[in-house]
Amino acid sequence: MKGKDLKPHIGIFGRRNFGKSSLINALTGLDVAIVSDIAGTTTDPVKKSMEIFGIGPAILIDTAGIDDQGDLGEKRIAKTLDVIKQIDCAILVIANNTFDEYEESLIQKFDRHKVSYLIVNNKTDMEPLQNNTIRKIQQKTTASIVEFSSVTRANLDGLIEALKGTIPETSYQNPSLLKGLINRGDIVMLITPVDSEAPDGRMILPQVMAIRDVLDNDAINVVVKETEAELFLQKTDIKPRLVMTDSQAFGFVSKIIPDEIPLTGFSIAYARMRGPFNEYVQGTxxxxxxxxxxxxxxxxxxxxxxxxxxxxxxxxxxxxxxxxxxxxxxxxxxxxxxxxxxxxxxxxxxxxxxxxxxxxxxxxxxxxxxxxxxxxxxxxxxxxxxxxxxxxxxxxxxxxx
The missing domain is CATH 3.40.50.11410 (Rossmann fold)
Structure with a gap:
C-alpha cells in the first residue's frame, strides 16, 4: 500500500460500454483510461491519481462492467463489487435511459456499505434522460443525477460540483490526532522507541502526525526515546500536559510516568481519529x-x-x-x-x-x-x-x- 492510497477513493461503476473510462479521461483531462467501442475493455479495477479542485488529490478507480458475462465476467464483477468496500464515494454511470436491476443492485450495495454516490447520465449528447427514467431513479434513491457527455465534456463543472457535494468531507479534511486534548503552550512528551521494526532513518506515520499536530495546536513538542524519558523528567522537573508513547512501550513507560500525568499511545489516538473507537473500546x-x-x-x-x-x-x-x-x-x-x-x-x-x-x-x-x-x-x-x-x-x- 503506497502513501498515495491515503487519498480519497472514488469508484466509477456501471455497465459495459456506458463510458466509465471516458468519464475518467474527462475528469482528469488526460487519456489515462483505455477507451474502446468494444464492451468489456476494462477488466480489473484500475486506479488513477488526480487533483479535484476543492477536494484535492484523489484516487479514481475504473471498474469492469457490472453486466459482464461468462465465467471470467463473473470474476470481474466480483472484483468490481469488492471495490465498494474500499471507496469513499461512487459515481454510477448510466446511459441510453437504461436503469433497472443492475443499477438497483449497485445502489443497494452502496447503501449497505454506507458509500455516498451520485448518478451520471453519460452520453447525454446522444440521448438525454427522459422523465420516466428520472421517475424510476427517484423511486429508488435520492442521489443527485447529473447530465454529462464524455465526448463534448458538457457540464464538466456541474459534475465536479456534484462530486464535491457527494464525497464525505471526512475523507479529505486534514485529520487531527489531538483535537480537544491540548491547548496553546502545553508541553507534550512524545516517547518514540526505535526498534528493529522502526523504518530505517524515519518515524512511523502516527508519530509524525503527532509531532505536526502538537505544532498545529501551538503547543510544545518534547520527543525522546523511552530510555531517556525518565532522565528528562528528573533533569527538568517539567510536568507534561500529555504523554504519548508507542504501544509496545506501555509496560515500561507507565512505570516511569507519574499517575497524575495523562498517558496514551500513538496507535490509540490514531484509532480514535481513524477507526470505530467506541467499538474498539467495548471489544477490547x-x-x-x-x-x-x-x-x-x-x-x-x-x-x-x-x-x-x-x-x-x-x-x-x-x-x-x-x-x-x-x-x-x-x-x-x-x-x-x-x-x-x-x-x-x-x-x-x-x-x-x-x-x-x-x-x-x-x-x-x-x-x-x-x-x-x-x-x-x-x-x-x-x-x-x-x-x-x-x-x-x-x-x-x-x-x-
Whole structure:
C-alpha cells in the first residue's frame, strides 16, 4: 500500500460500454483510461491519481462492467463489487435511459456499505434522460443525477460540483490526532522507541502526525526515546500536559510516568481519529472473556516483510496466550485481502493501526464483524489492556466515548 492510497477513493461503476473510462479521461483531462467501442475493455479495477479542485488529490478507480458475462465476467464483477468496500464515494454511470436491476443492485450495495454516490447520465449528447427514467431513479434513491457527455465534456463543472457535494468531507479534511486534548503552550512528551521494526532513518506515520499536530495546536513538542524519558523528567522537573508513547512501550513507560500525568499511545489516538473507537473500546474489554479454542483474527492493513519481531503475527498472539492463559487460535489476513472464514467463527478481531489505508477502508474492513456483534479491537488498545493500563490509556478521550 503506497502513501498515495491515503487519498480519497472514488469508484466509477456501471455497465459495459456506458463510458466509465471516458468519464475518467474527462475528469482528469488526460487519456489515462483505455477507451474502446468494444464492451468489456476494462477488466480489473484500475486506479488513477488526480487533483479535484476543492477536494484535492484523489484516487479514481475504473471498474469492469457490472453486466459482464461468462465465467471470467463473473470474476470481474466480483472484483468490481469488492471495490465498494474500499471507496469513499461512487459515481454510477448510466446511459441510453437504461436503469433497472443492475443499477438497483449497485445502489443497494452502496447503501449497505454506507458509500455516498451520485448518478451520471453519460452520453447525454446522444440521448438525454427522459422523465420516466428520472421517475424510476427517484423511486429508488435520492442521489443527485447529473447530465454529462464524455465526448463534448458538457457540464464538466456541474459534475465536479456534484462530486464535491457527494464525497464525505471526512475523507479529505486534514485529520487531527489531538483535537480537544491540548491547548496553546502545553508541553507534550512524545516517547518514540526505535526498534528493529522502526523504518530505517524515519518515524512511523502516527508519530509524525503527532509531532505536526502538537505544532498545529501551538503547543510544545518534547520527543525522546523511552530510555531517556525518565532522565528528562528528573533533569527538568517539567510536568507534561500529555504523554504519548508507542504501544509496545506501555509496560515500561507507565512505570516511569507519574499517575497524575495523562498517558496514551500513538496507535490509540490514531484509532480514535481513524477507526470505530467506541467499538474498539467495548471489544477490547472482551479479552478477559476469551476461552480455550477461541479463534482470533488479526488484520494487517499493509503488507511488509515479516520478521520474528512482527507485532501482529508473533508478538500479539504470544502475549494474548500468556495473558489469558488460554489455548487460542489465530488467523492473519494482510492488506485488503478477502476474509474467507465466516466472521462469526471468531471470538475477537484485532485491527492494526491502519496507518497505510483510508478511514473508509478501516470501517469497511470491520463492517461485517461489527454488524455480526463480533468484538473488535486494535493493536494499541489490546496491548494497553494486557499491560494493565487500558483505562489510563483511554482516559484522555473519555469525553468522546
Amino acid at each position: 474489554r472482551k479479552i478477559s472473556q476469551l476461552k480455550d479454542g477461541d479463534k482470533i483474527l488479526i488484520l494487517e492493513s499493509c503488507t511488509h516483510q515479516v520478521s520474528c519481531e512482527d507485532i501482529g503475527r508473533f508478538k500479539i498472539p504470544r502475549w494474548l496466550k500468556a495473558y489469558t492463559k488460554k489455548q487460542l487460535e489465530f488467523d492473519i489476513v494482510a492488506g485488503l485481502n478477502e476474509i474467507k472464514t465466516p466472521i462469526t467463527d471468531y471470538a475477537l478481531v484485532i485491527q492494526c493501526g491502519g496507518c497505510m489505508v483510508t478511514r473508509k477502508q478501516i470501517f469497511s474492513r470491520l463492517f461485517d464483524a461489527i454488524e455480526a456483534g463480533v468484538p473488535v479491537s486494535n493493536y494499541g488498545l489490546t496491548i494497553a489492556y494486557m499491560n494493565g493500563i487500558f483505562e489510563r490509556a483511554i482516559a484522555p478521550f473519555a469525553n468522546t466515548l
